[in-house]
Amino acid sequence: MTARTRLVMFLVATTVIAAFFTAACTEVPRFGSDFHPYGQRAVTAALAHRTANVVSSVNFDIRAFDTLGEESILFTTVLGATLLLRLARDEREHPPAAERVLPTTRLFGTVLMPITLVVGVYIVAHGQLSPGGGFQGGVVLATALHLAYVAADYRVLERIRPLTVLDVADSLAAASFTIIGLAGLIAGGAFLKNVLPLGTFNQITSGGTLPVLNAAVGVEVASGLIVLLAHFLDQAVEITDSDSQEAH
DSSP states (O other): HHHHHHHHHHHHHHHHHHHHHHHHHTTSSOOOSSSOOHHHHHHHHHTTOOSSSSHIIIIIIHHHHHHHHHHHHHHHHHHHHHHHHHHHEEEEEEOOOOOOOOHHHHHHHHHHHHHHHHHHHHHHTTTTTTTTOHHHHHHHHHHHHHHHHHOOOOHHHHTTHHHHHHEEEEEHHHHHHHHHHHHHHHSSSSSTOOOOOOOOOTSSSSSSSSSHHHHHHHHHHHHHHHHHHHHHHHHHTTTTEEHHHHHO
């Protein structure tokens, strides 16, 4: 594709997006008024689904298709990184060297790792009750695993990081989100329509499908981030060009 063709495609896409954005902005309620239709609908939807965290109700109900797109972005990113950062013909993989870690750093990572794992699970499990959910909890869980790199070295991280299992978990979690959404479409006539008992308001079993969706997103985000970082860390720590290896 030539530079001229890319420029033409960019200008056409920009014009279309600008037109739709302008049309959408003309329908937005005026700032500073007492009329807040989005807020009223969000609160109503949250109470109807017995969800204490209004943001989770918005993500998995009012913005159901948007949330599916956000989750798909991460899945596509991991897939793209896997393809682009695979071992090339002129690259060689060598075992990572042992690293010396300060005792205080080792103690810090060892103590903080299980705490971070518990916090991540808590945030995912209570996403329908308090600020947090699958996206935020998944990031915390991925961070917890990489504390092994801080507390020890890359060899330890590789031993506790089953990439094959995480690849499968990432794919299954992303697929399960879509399957739950389609189940709501078939049973209730709308994507991600609740099909489970709503439970008691402000209890961990409340929210219908919201806890299940948060769990699916948490697994997908945690697995996806770990796999994504693995490819970048492998490039930095283990993979070298064949020419530079012969020079050494």
